[in-house]
Amino acid sequence: MYIGIDLGTSNSAVSCYHRGQVDVVTMEGGDNILPSVIYMDAQGSKLYGQRAFEQMVLAPENVASGFKRLMGTSTELTLGNGHTMTPEQASSDIVRQLLGQVFKAFPDEQVEGCIVTIPAAFNQMQSEATLRATRDAGIQAVGLLQEPIAASMAAIADGELNTGLFLVYDLGGGTFDVALVQSVGGAVNVLDNLGINMLGGRDFDREILHSLVVPWLKQHFTLPDDFLKGADYQRLLRIARLATERAKIALSRSESETVFVSSDEIGTRDLRGEPVYLDVPVTRQQLRQLIEPQVDETIELCRRILAKNGYQASDVDRVLFIGGPTKTPWLAERVADQLGIVADITVDPMVAVSYGAAIYAESREWGDDGTARKSSRESVEIAEYALRYDFPSRTSRDTARLKISCAATQRDALEVQVDCTQGWTSGRQPLDGNTAIRLPVAQQGENHFRISVFAADGRPLTDASKQIVILRTHASAAGIPATQTISAKVVEMDGNIASNTLEPMVDKGTLLPAEGTKSFRAARDVKSGSNDYIALELYQHAENVNDPEQNLSVGAFRISSSDLLPGMAINKGDEIICQWRMNDSGILRVVIDVPAVGQTFDTGHLYADTDGHRNFADHDGEALLTGLLDEANAELKQADTALGKMARSDIRHIGAAIQEQRRAAERANDPEVRRGISERVRALRQDLSQLVNSPEHRATMLHGRHTDLVRAYDREIEGGNMPRDSERFRRMADSALEELKRGDEQALNDAEQILNDMDATVYDLMTERPEVVVSVFRNLSEKGATAVDAERHARLVKEGQEAVQKNDITGLKGINNQMFNNQAQHQVHAATASEIAGLMRG
Template sequence: MSYYIGIDLGTTNSAICSYDGKETRIWKSPEQNDVTPSAISYDRRGNRLVGQRAYQAAAANPDNAAVFFKRLMGTSTPIHIKALGKDMTPEECSAEILRTLFGYLPEEIRKDPETGTVITVPAAFNQMQRDATTQAANMAGIGRVALMQEPVAAVMSVMKAHNSDGTFLIYDLGGGTLDIAIAESIGGRVNLLSHGGIALCGGRDFDRRVMDSVVKPWLIENFELPEDFAINTKYKRLMRMAALAAERAKIELSAKDTATINLSEAETGCLDENGDEIYLDCDLTRDTFNQLIADRVEQSIQAARDALEKAGLSPFDLERIVFVGGPTNYKPVRDKVCQELGVEGSTEVNPMTAVAEGASLFAESIDWSSKDNSRKTSRGRLEAGGELNLTLNYIARTPSATAKVMVQSKDEIPAGYEFQIDSTDTGWISGRIQLTAGASVTLTLPKPGLNLFRVSAFDASGSPVKLLQNSIIITRTAATVDAIPASYSIAVEVLDRLGGEPALDYLIRAGEPLPKKGKKIFKAAQTLKAGSDETLNIKLWEGEIENPITDNRPIGVLKISGTDFSSWVIPAGADLECAYEIEDSGNINLEVSVPSIGGVFNSGRNFYSRQEGAINYTDAAELVSSKADDTIARVHKIREVVNDPELDEIASKLSSASKLNPATAQAEETQEAMENVLEARKRLAAIRKAHERDIRQSELDEAVKSFRDYPLKYATPDERQAFEYQRQAAQRAIDRNEPGFKANLARIHQSAFAILWRSDPDFVVNMFKNFASEPYRYADKVTYHRLVSQGMTCISQNDIDGLRQVVGQLFRIYAWDDGGEENIASMANILRG
């Protein structure tokens, strides 16, 4: 028997479910709970606890515990475990949860080589987070694994519970993320019309609001505490215990109007700065809690409206809203969503286990023998063979209670021949039917899962006709998901010509159906010799921001290095044949063939995703604050040209990110600020596109004024003439709405830089000081400090040539504003095919 496993790897809680083709079963924790807290704790001897006991222990012993690490997946943020004397990665922590959940299964399921497991990820997860989840599954030692988006799993669970036609909205609010899906069901076949959500919006954020607005102010009012007490190691136990108490009170509000957040002196186990024992005793009312989360709930409702708009629908087109996820147990949230959208709510599925159950159902639809875990085909075909050249075509997988079988024959069938189909499960018999090409029979599928039938044929005298193959297997599924829309656009960065502008060449656009396979032809923009340390870089981005491309989220680079092949040369202009596949889960597989050397390179070996692109949010506050300041500066520049009230909203949302305090900011706070920066840049890109001509004219005017005010006096006659040509070309591109503006504007800036770099020592000194003032931009701190020391020596000795060399080296290791450790060696150097 084959077993299909679904795992909901959650921020706060996780669950595991199996499906045997007929029934689903939730496997309970040792405490006999349907869900297991996503928590790990170690005692001082290094013994590990996972789940409920770990979650309780984590509050009292926070230095030796890991919680909420799902939010850090795809980042390089470490989780320090004091008892082990080492850091754990988010992937290692998630692997412990997966290993524990998988251990709930009986041995015969765990060790069955046919067992396939689907692990769910939020639709809002980016590629780095998906890659991290796959890595965690590999670490956990789970055999055959595929990822699936949580909204798809939720839809499967809904269809099992309520298999009826109509359009419905899945509102999946978990501990860490919000997923919205719009699904249409017709005869048990489901299309996901659109989906959306918010990456950092869930019960964890509600808890933080309570801590920031209720608990911390109460503690500050009643005790003498330092400014940084929220992250001060002395008060770490207090904050974790207080968070647990706040969570308990929040849960109580589901049943009553007021709850008390309380901890005794013994539970907090610490003293304030005056030596007084700290306790906690403050009320949390439902009205207060509703006010604290109101903006988050409103954002979730807007996300639902956005998903409806993408699907071309309005709330009037919905039959119901199905609520999934622990926080939706809080009735005021459900009521608010239903009231605002004007649609009836439904709690027909268990909000805590629906995703795991749906994942197990989806696992059955995967062909686990395929290399890419593609879905099983719904088309069935029986080549009967024997005395007749018969083919029987049928639907092999259907959510319907019936299925049609149709006869096809290349040869003429003798007159008087008949056929019959019998159910080997129930004894049902179709009766004898005239055997002709095009003849059909409708079969009844009496049970979920496999339904077995036997085909018989008879000649004109009623004698059996020998068939070499006579078995038909039809699977009656809970539901069939036909279309899964892509969450994000994925594109390759290319140059439009040698020395030209970077542009995006899309592999898939957001909303296009998954899975998708295709092929792109690119060309090498430079020569790559065998054995060389240089690389050809096929760089991927997630998003649709055309200018600047670095405002998108970096996915990674498939690098073809000279050290990857032992002979020959890849000449500039050589074809790079890129075959790609984007799976149901959104995972990307790339394979690049280079005919000129007969080489093949794939994303399993040459592709990096997180190693060079991940952020460590424990010490990234200064970096994120800098990104926010840069984005606010862009807002102000656009505001000089464009009168749009949305610009004020963007600047306001970025203000908290800009004010991040590196001394007090927590990892989650910094991560949320980074998401706000990325969202602001998307909105800015849309405004820029709508007012592109005016903004470009402003940029050109500013560049021209800057050049004439300063570099012009150092320029040679040829440089002055080149500047004038570039200015005129840029102006023509604006006036005629032609391509080339960015390239000509870039040449003006590059020319100004080259002139000042050559002619003005103060310019070189100021550039060095700018690089040296941003240590958070450098991953290699040792090299950074060495170069800064060298640069200071050059300045003291007035060695400008030496200082230029130092600045050049700092430039090469500087982390540019693309969210990763970008450097010269990773820049895109391929052309459109």
């Protein structure tokens, strides 16, 4: 038996492939989906699924839901009475529940393999967390598959069209994915995918809540201004959110609904002692207005994926709708209309993903490190007659080709006939050396054929006769592409000017499993007995955004002097060879080979101690967002000053979006919302960076930076009577200007390097000044939320405060450095500040 699990933000489902047939497993209570919800009572006993969901109104504080959105972070879920769980443990519990139902339905079956689906936009940390959660639930043979691939396998298995180009539009509770999928005879090939990690039905609920329900509450009751954040009203808000979701779903069937909850159920009073209830009318039209911008964002992404791959809407045969929100009638209509592509309605949007995952699980050969495609060719040789039969042992098509080759001497001396147990026969045919017979593969599962061979006189040659089996599969995946480019941070040198950039290691779209070797060189020495180290730092590399700071860090591995054998040293320029392997679940492993010291380092699963350990809850979460938004604003200002009129409308657009995220951050009281905001801000910064780096704007932008730097130098350094080497600075400024005038790509690269150096000079000189050293310290002190080691941070803050009191500026500088190194890398501003990579291109 093979299992396919759709571990969803709102709902989960499980299907089994068993004796050539796929079944969606029924849950307790008869539904075929399990709400991904957990309830825990005071004693620690738990309820799951629908029964937990029902507790949401009675005891919302004891219920956890939506935890998929926090996978791969350190944010804890609170379940009342002091009980907490990690998102991973909660997911593991849901998987255990699903498996329980499977074993109830198929008590005597062995599990050969289990596939769990993930959004295509999941990063390495989220994927690894999902794998661990499933293993913890007791299944070891686990693989991951992207949700859109699973969905298309389901559609192709059951639809009429098994050849064509499809767009899979998957809008779930938490994420949006779109994939462009080609199928040839049931073999699915994903051409490209894009996604928004944080857009789904839950966001629609929130939109209605904030735009309609909260204003209604304020109008009808006396509530404190900040009641959204007040602990006294969290119960009310959770109940309101649930009732809002119910009304939203009901609006898929009716024109108007009411968000209704009685005061008894809510059990909260307002400031004047009035019992609070909800009775908020909502119409389909209002809902539509509220969520149209988000729906249009998804349509935009669909257009982008087509354009990017050189297709037009008319090339696409169908758009498949997956996920609960696509059951909103006007939503699916709007998407199909706007795109001008026919909607496919053959699949059940709630269970197609698990169904496809089960089909995929069966199609794989299960090994120790992930899975591989099952071989589908078979050959039978009959030496005595020099005969060979070649045929597919599995196919997703309804016919298969049997090729019979024989030695020249046998040609025309033999005859063959193929019969199917279901009655079909090929009739007798002479063998001409290269006979091909088309066999009907009429039924799903096993199809049995008998090949009979006859001598020229009609006598059957029993030794040459054979029974063969061809398995008709539902669909197969031709290739699983890597969903993101993973790159290593390297230093780029020009003369003695250094800056960081990214060097791709695994390209997006590479068919998995895949492996390769990437050579780097050490960019600095690592001497034994010192504090030196070099690190392989990996990033999820957004297209055309080459600054590591703008990308998501997904893993880091350090080789420190203490890892080296006694007396060994790595010297600058030594070869650092990275052998990487990404299995078909998208999990990356790297082995680092350093020939100069004769040592090999197995990085295990690379793990970022930055994002992975982020806590989006409470004060930490707030501080994290404030930091990110401040950085985005600073970058925006810089772009605006430099680009001026040229890109004003683009910049205004991005600026407005950043402000919107700031407003959202101010009212956010929930870790999942905060994480959504952090992802959006990163995407906006990437947009900005793409804008600034577009060839037409880059020169202007660099000019702007040049002016700013010269101004800063004049004002702060010259004007501040600082010790300096003005002549060197002027020389740099002049040569940067010359490069800018030349203006070709190489010249602009050179100019940028010089500007980085000028920037560093200004920064270095500035940081000589006591008041700057103190202000840098103050700034860093507030960055506790992004510190890698919180205890170390607290200790350094204390030491720093003492140094300030004693006016020990030199000491304080050292402390600043240590605090700086203790910051999650990409929180720290680029160019001047970020640590220069320890690797360079090989």
